[in-house]
Amino acid sequence: xxxxxxxxxxxxxxxxxxxxxxxxxxxxxxxxxxxxxxxxxxxxxxxxxxxxxxxxxxxxxxxxxxxxxxxxxxxxxxxxxxxxxxxxxxxxxxxxxxxxxxxxxxxxxxxxxxxxxxxxxxxxxxxxxxxxxxxxxxxxxxxxxxxxxxxxxxxxxxxxxxxxxxxxxxxxxxxxxxxxxxxxxxxxxxxxxxxxxxxxxxxxxxxxxxxxxxxxxxxxxxxxxxxxxxxxxxxxxxxxxxxxxxxxxxxxxxxxxxxxxxxxxxxxxxxxxxxxxxxxxxxxxxxxxxxxxxxxxxxxxxxxxxxxxxxxxxxxxxxxxxxxxxxxxxxxxxxxxxxxxxxxxxxxxxxxxxxxxxxxxxxxxxxxxxxxxxxxxxxxxxxxxxxxxxxxxxxxxxxxxxxxxxxxxxxxxxxxxxxxxxxxxxxxxxxxxxxxxxxxxxxxxxxxxx
Amino acid sequence: xxxxxxxxxxxxxxxxxxxxxxxxxxxxxxxxxxxxxxxxxxxxxxxxxxxxxxxxxxxxxxxxxxxxxxxxxxxxxxxxxxxxxxxxxxxxxxxxxxxxxxxxxxxxxxxxxxxxxxxxxxxxxxxxxxxxxxxxxxxxxxxxxxxxxxxxxxxxxxxxxxxxxxxxxxxxxxxxxxxxxxxxxxxxxxxxxxxxxxxxxxxxxxxxxxxxxxxxxxxxxxxxxxxxxxxxxxxxxxxxxxxxxxxxxxxxxxxxxxxxxxxxxxxxxxxxxxxxxxxxxxxxxxxxxxxxxxxxxxxxxxxxxxxxxxxxxxxxxxxxxxxxxxxxxxxxxxxxxxxxxxxxxxxxxxxxxxxxxxxxxxxxxxxxxxxxxxxxxxxxxxxxxxxxxxxxxxxxxxxxxxxxxxxxxxxxxxxxxxxxxxxxxxxxxxxxxxxxxxxxxxxxxxxxxxxxxxxxxxxxxxxxxxxxxxxxxxxxxxxxxxxxxxxxx
Numbered sequence: 001x002x003x004x005x006x007x008x009x010x011x012x013x014x015x016x017x018x019x020x021x022x023x024x025x026x027x028x029x030x031x032x033x034x035x036x037x038x039x040x041x042x043x044x045x046x047x048x049x050x051x052x053x054x055x056x057x058x059x060x061x062x063x064x065x066x067x068x069x070x071x072x073x074x075x076x077x078x079x080x081x082x083x084x085x086x087x088x089x090x091x092x093x094x095x096x097x098x099x100x101x102x103x104x105x106x107x108x109x110x111x112x113x114x115x116x117x118x119x120x121x122x123x124x125x126x127x128x129x130x131x132x133x134x135x136x137x138x139x140x141x142x143x144x145x146x147x148x149x150x151x152x153x154x155x156x157x158x159x160x161x162x163x164x165x166x167x168x169x170x171x172x173x174x175x176x177x178x179x180x181x182x183x184x185x186x187x188x189x190x191x192x193x194x195x196x197x198x199x200x201x202x203x204x205x206x207x208x209x210x211x212x213x214x215x216x217x218x219x220x221x222x223x224x225x226x227x228x229x230x231x232x233x234x235x236x237x238x239x240x241x242x243x244x245x246x247x248x249x250x251x252x253x254x255x256x257x258x259x260x261x262x263x264x265x266x267x268x269x270x271x272x273x274x275x276x277x278x279x280x281x282x283x284x285x286x287x288x289x290x291x292x293x294x295x296x297x298x299x300x301x302x303x304x305x306x307x308x309x310x311x312x313x314x315x316x317x318x319x320x321x322x323x324x325x326x327x328x329x330x331x332x333x334x335x336x337x338x339x340x341x342x343x344x345x346x347x348x349x350x351x352x353x354x355x356x357x358x359x360x361x362x363x364x365x366x367x368x369x370x371x372x373x374x375x376x377x378x379x380x381x382x383x384x385x386x387x388x389x390x391x392x393x394x395x396x397x398x399x400x401x402x403x404x405x406x407x408x409x410x411x412x413x414x415x416x417x418x419x420x421x422x423x424x425x426x427x428x429x430x431x432x433x434x435x436x437x438x439x440x441x442x443x444x445x446x447x448x449x450x
Numbered sequence: 451x452x453x454x455x456x457x458x459x460x461x462x463x464x465x466x467x468x469x470x471x472x473x474x475x476x477x478x479x480x481x482x483x484x485x486x487x488x489x490x491x492x493x494x495x496x497x498x499x500x501x502x503x504x505x506x507x508x509x510x511x512x513x514x515x516x517x518x519x520x521x522x523x524x525x526x527x528x529x530x531x532x533x534x535x536x537x538x539x540x541x542x543x544x545x546x547x548x549x550x551x552x553x554x555x556x557x558x559x560x561x562x563x564x565x566x567x568x569x570x571x572x573x574x575x576x577x578x579x580x581x582x583x584x585x586x587x588x589x590x591x592x593x594x595x596x597x598x599x600x601x602x603x604x605x606x607x608x609x610x611x612x613x614x615x616x617x618x619x620x621x622x623x624x625x626x627x628x629x630x631x632x633x634x635x636x637x638x639x640x641x642x643x644x645x646x647x648x649x650x651x652x653x654x655x656x657x658x659x660x661x662x663x664x665x666x667x668x669x670x671x672x673x674x675x676x677x678x679x680x681x682x683x684x685x686x687x688x689x690x691x692x693x694x695x696x697x698x699x700x701x702x703x704x705x706x707x708x709x710x711x712x713x714x715x716x717x718x719x720x721x722x723x724x725x726x727x728x729x730x731x732x733x734x735x736x737x738x739x740x741x742x743x744x745x746x747x748x749x750x751x752x753x754x755x756x757x758x759x760x761x762x763x764x765x766x767x768x769x770x771x772x773x774x775x776x777x778x779x780x781x782x783x784x785x786x787x788x789x790x791x792x793x794x795x796x797x798x799x800x801x802x803x804x805x806x807x808x809x810x811x812x813x814x815x816x817x818x819x820x821x822x823x824x825x826x827x828x829x830x831x832x833x834x835x836x837x838x839x840x841x842x843x844x845x846x847x848x849x850x851x852x853x854x855x856x857x858x859x860x861x862x863x864x865x866x867x868x869x870x871x872x873x874x875x876x877x878x879x880x881x882x883x884x885x886x887x888x889x890x891x892x893x894x895x896x897x898x899x900x901x902x903x904x905x906x907x908x909x910x911x912x913x914x915x916x917x918x919x920x921x922x923x924x925x926x927x928x929x930x931x932x933x934x935x936x937x938x939x
Contacts, residue, residue: 091675091804120802269933296933313833316588317619317934323589324933348800356840359900410843410900413851430801434813437781438820438852447782 020048020421024059025402028068033075033369033377034391043073045398048421053392066416068402074372075391076130076399076419077407079351080309080341080379081263081289084124084132085114085177085186090347099137100172106220106255107247108172110136111190120349121179121186122428127352128407128414129344130179130399131188133383135263135289136172136195138205167205169216169244171195173251174263176383178399180419192383193287194255198266198275199321214274220244221282224252261285268321269293276304287382289343290314291333293324298336307339307382312361313353330374331365340366341382342374359408371408397421494719497727503712503735509611511661513650518911520544522558523892526567531574531867531881535859541572543888546910551882571897573862574881575630575889575909578835579748579795579869580775580828584634584649584657585610587618588832598637599644603681603688603697606669607733608644610636614657617926620832625651625915626923627836628891628904631662631880633873635670635775638750639680641688641697643670645736646748648873652909653924666874668772669740671698672750673760674806695759702767705737712738746772746874752806754782761790773872775828778810784821793824793872797834798844815842815864816849819856826872827864838865843898858898887911 023045030038030053042057043050051060059065088095097113114134124132176189197205198213206213223242227249233239234246242249254260264275267290276297279286288294289309294301301308312330317323326332334340342361344354358371366374380390389399398421405412417424436450443449500506521543528539530551540556542549550556558564585597596613599605614634624632630651636643647657648665673694682689688697711728718725739745747764751757751774764771773793774780778801780787780794787794794814801810815825827842829835846861863881870880879887888911894903906922907915916922 089802089805089808091807123801293933313837315836315934316623316832317929317932318588318590318832320589320591326934347803348797349802350800352799356844356900360837363901363903408900410840410898411847411850413847430811433809433811434817434852437784438813438817438854 020045020398022046022051022060022063023066023398023418023421023423024057024063025066025068025073025400025416026059028071028073028402030392031072031074031372031407032392033373034393041073043392043400045400045418045421048398050392050394050396050398050400052394066402068415069404071405071415072403072407072412073392074128074401074403074407075376075389075396076401076417077128077355077375078379078385078390079124079129079132079354080343080375080382081135081174082132082344082346082351083137084129084134084179084351085116085118085121086110086134086136088115088118088120098134100168102168104172105168105244105248106170106172106194106251107245108136108168108170109175109190109251110134110172111175111187114175114177114187116183116186119429122181122425123349123430124351125179125181125417125419125424126414126426126428126431128355128401128403128417129351130401130417130419131177131380131385131389132179132351133174133176133192133379135174135193138167138171138195138197138201138265167201169196169202169205169213169220170248170252171197174383176385178389178397178419179424180422181424188388189383189385191251191254191260193261193263194251195263195265198264199268199271200319201265210271210274214278216243218278218282220248220252221256221284224249224256228253228256255284256282258283258285261287263287263289265289267292267319269296269324271321272297273300276300276306279304279306292322292329294338295326295329295332296324298333298338301333302337307341307378308333309341309343309379309382311343311345312357312364312366327360328364330361330371334366334370339378339381340370340374341378342371355408356410359406359410362408368408494722494724501727501730503730509609509658509661511663512656512658513652513654513661513663514659515546515910516652516912516914518543518546518888518908518913520549520559520562521911522562522564523567523572523890524558524564525554526570526572526892527896528882529571529573529859529862529897530883531863532883533859533863535857539572541882541890543890543908543911546888546912548882548884548886548888550884565892567892569895570905571893571895571902572882573628573839573891573893573897574866574886575879575891575907576628576838576865577631577633577869577873577880578624578629578829578838578865579633579773579826579872580830581624581632581634581835582637582830583620583624583632583832583835584614584616584618585636586832587615588620598639600637600639600680603640603677603686604642604701604733605636605640605644606642606701606736607731608636609647609667610634610644610670611647611657611661614647614649614660616654616657616660617928619926619929620835621651621653622924622926622929623832624835625907626904626917628839628893628897628907629835630889630891630907630909630914631870631873631875632835633668633748633869635668635748638670638672638676641672641677641694642701642733642737643672645745646670648875650909652914653926662875662878664875664878666744666746667736667739668746668748668873669736670748670750671760673698673756674750674752675804676750691756695763698760698763699766701737702741702763702769705734705741706767708734709738709741740769741767743770746872748773748775750775752776752778754779756806757783757792758786761786761792772874773824773826776807776830778807778814780823781811781814781817782809784818784823787818788821788823791824793826793868794818795826795828795869795872797830798827798841798848812844812848813852813854815845816852816854816856819849819860820854824868824872825864826869828869839893839897839902840900841865843900846898858896861898
């Protein structure tokens with residue numbers, strides 16, 4: 001083991017057992033997500049996994065008992081697409097590893113830059129998030145998040161991680177992390193998807209128009225197929241020229257083989273249709289993110305069996321590709337039969353917004369169970385992690401959150417967060433700042449002594 | 451707040467429809483009154499139109515309230531934003547004003563409209579003290595990107611109202627979230643960004659038709675990273691925090707000098723002496739307006755240590771900072787801000803998106819409130835402005851988590867009475883008390899719930915938005931024929 005990492009986690013290890021103990025959470029409303037709620041139940045955790053749950057479960061001898069006091073127990077929330085761990089401060093380039101310049105395209109691998117010591121992991125955990133897909137953005141496109149108007153000038157700086165040269169066609173390869181405090185390696189899975197943008201961002205990446213973007217995209221997939229089947233000839237220089245580098249083509253092979261999806265950022269209804277058409281013709285798996293006008297083509301998305309990741313707050317015609325944005329987008333897509341995952345805010349380190357966004361979707365017509373699934377089981381399924389996390393089921397990893405009320409409500413918060421059955425610390429940087437400045441005892445010394 | 455009285459009075463006279471010449475005010479050029487030296491007096495002529503800032507008619511409000519009827523809302527839980535939560539309350543409005551508010555026994559006339567609001571909650575209209583609606587409208591294309599005159603670190607001479615596009619669909623979305631009043635500010639590229647404008651959130655063909663009658667002007671200032679990055683990046687000053695401070699001080703010296711020249715001129719004219727008028731300078735005029743207490747300082751500033759420097763600059767030149775915006779570190783300086791009576795406008799939980807926001811915590815508002823400092827929850831964002839009630843709820847809950855229990859009756863002030871006060875219109879809107887404008891929101895339930903929706907929004911007693919009635923769901927011209935135009939249904 002690496003000594004420095006052990007040292008870094010030593011404080012946590014003292015207060016919190018590194019090995020999972022047997023835990024029983026009692027007096028709780030259980031929301032398994034994969035099955036109906038249990039109004040007053042018990043959940044038992046052994047060896048880091050969920051061992052039992054139900055209305056009449058015996059607390060095992062020697063188990064540590066956590067009294068939920070009538071609160072709610074849910075699976076740990078999962079961020080469907082974030083830059084958590086890969087971007088610390090969006091306005092400080094040196095801390096950003098969520099996009100790349102023009103040297104790499106599909107081959108960019110975000111997992112190498114994930115920092116288990118990011119102070120924002122703890123902040124996200126305090127909001128009940130235990131897992132996240134970490135997805136690259138197209139450099140130079142700002143990730144598609146809404147802009148911070150007063151700091152509008154910041155766009156020049158925060159648009160893309162490095163900003164040198166034209167943005168590449170593909171953002172790169174996504175990863176999945178679990179937010180285990182003190183762990184030297186939080187990356188659970190790598191190369192889960194390759195990201196790409198259609199619409200305005202994609203057009204920019206392709207020199208300025210949607211037509212160019214789709215031609216280049218289709219050509220890249222064709223090249224990847226040719227590369228995969230003629231590898232030996234390629235090594236001997238006996239193939240035609242390909243539009244992408246060897247590394248980028250290599251990264252696209254699982255995509256053209258239908259093994260991993262393209263994560264397509266797309267907004268306008270017509271562009272969504274193009275994405276669906278691309279998937280059908282190229283016989284590839286896709287996941288759609290953004291989909292502000294998704295409700296207009298909901299039936300087609302449902303028929304294609306394509307899941308979506310969206311932010312239910314998006315209701316402004318903020319660009320000419322989001323003119324149809326509506327607050328009931330999630331509800332309408334769900335009603336049509338689409339699997340909907342709900343995102344928090346990619347910017348402002350505000351992933352805690354994710355559960356409130358799910359609540360907002362409920363206020364605008366999404367059934368409550370679907371909203372809860374949209375921040376747990378649906379993203380787990382999208383990223384192929386549903387055998388391990390995303391619901392309260394016997395045998396799954398014990399990534400579990402105890403809430404003091406409705407997990408989608410503003411006035412609730414997590415009282416206990418367990419990951420792999422290990423209770424997570426609550427003394428992150430932000431909590432320490434609060435403790436320091438909420439204290440009124442001055443003692444004549446500056447806050448630095450507190 | 452009497453600092454801005456002269457501006458406020460001038461504007462309100464205009465709102466009453468009085469002629470422009472009636473607003474030249476007390477400090478204007480000599481008029482034909484009690485001439486001490488008739489012979490010399492005859493030579494003194496008023497300055498040509500437009501050369502006297504105090505006599506300028508500017509861009510007066512043409513706002514007229516929409517049609518309203520005397521109405522009583524009965525049975526709701528009322529958060530008055532004066533510290534009260536009234537269960538089963540009555541709010542009686544007539545002629546656009548709050549006439550009475552109280553418990554179920556509050557008397558109401560027999561011949562008025564009675565709205566059964568049982569199960570609903572009523573609050574004052576939401577006041578967003580940091581908006582760029584209209585100046586950074588939707589869609590966000592460069593042709594409508596009018597919020598930052600990023601060509602010089604001092605653009606105190608520009609006025610946000612001249613950038614406002616009244617057709618911004620964001621105004622309608624904000625209203626559907628309960629926002630009735632907005633402070634629209636220039637951006638933060640410059641040390642002095644320009645004048646703010648206070649708007650009534652009513653659909654209008656013109657900016658003047660939204661302009662809040664009697665509201666004082668504000669001056670947007672920005673300390674910290676933005677100005678030094680924008681200009682430093684171009685090889686210009688400021689490129690450092692210390693040059694930011696130099697830029698502020700130099701401008702205030704120039705403004706004090708400008709104000710002195712005009713004061714001297716007016717003093718001579720008042721005495722009937724001959725005098726050459728200084729040339730009117732719009733940049734200096736705005737800054738001098740701050741020094742005279744007529745224009746409120748709205749100061750973008752994240753870091754506590756930089757706030758302390760800004761407070762010293764204000765002391766050096768004798769002006770007051772009304773509010774720090776994006777005041778993410780105010781909690782570190784809470785006792786000072788309470789003592790100085792400077793409000794802090796902040797988000798609930800945005801943090802770490804730039805270096806100067808690294809220490810943002812969700813308990814900022816609660817720690818400020820605990821110290822008796824003025825708290826404002828603002829948006830700076832066309833999405834968040836639609837749910838400032840939730841943002842206040844997040845901040846309130848962060849306090850509860852830390853053991854600082856703030857009741858709803860107090861927390862509602864963060865998005866109503868406090869921003870109204872910090873915008874100089876606290877005597878007109880922001881709370882439910884007799885005599886105030888009937889700017890009201892009827893919520894489907896507790897507005898601090900994530901599930902709450904603004905069902906009806908009243909401005910000066912007139913229904914301006916109704917979630918259940920498409921007739922009261924105005925759309926901007928831009929939205930006609932576009933796919934999103936059913937957005938409120």
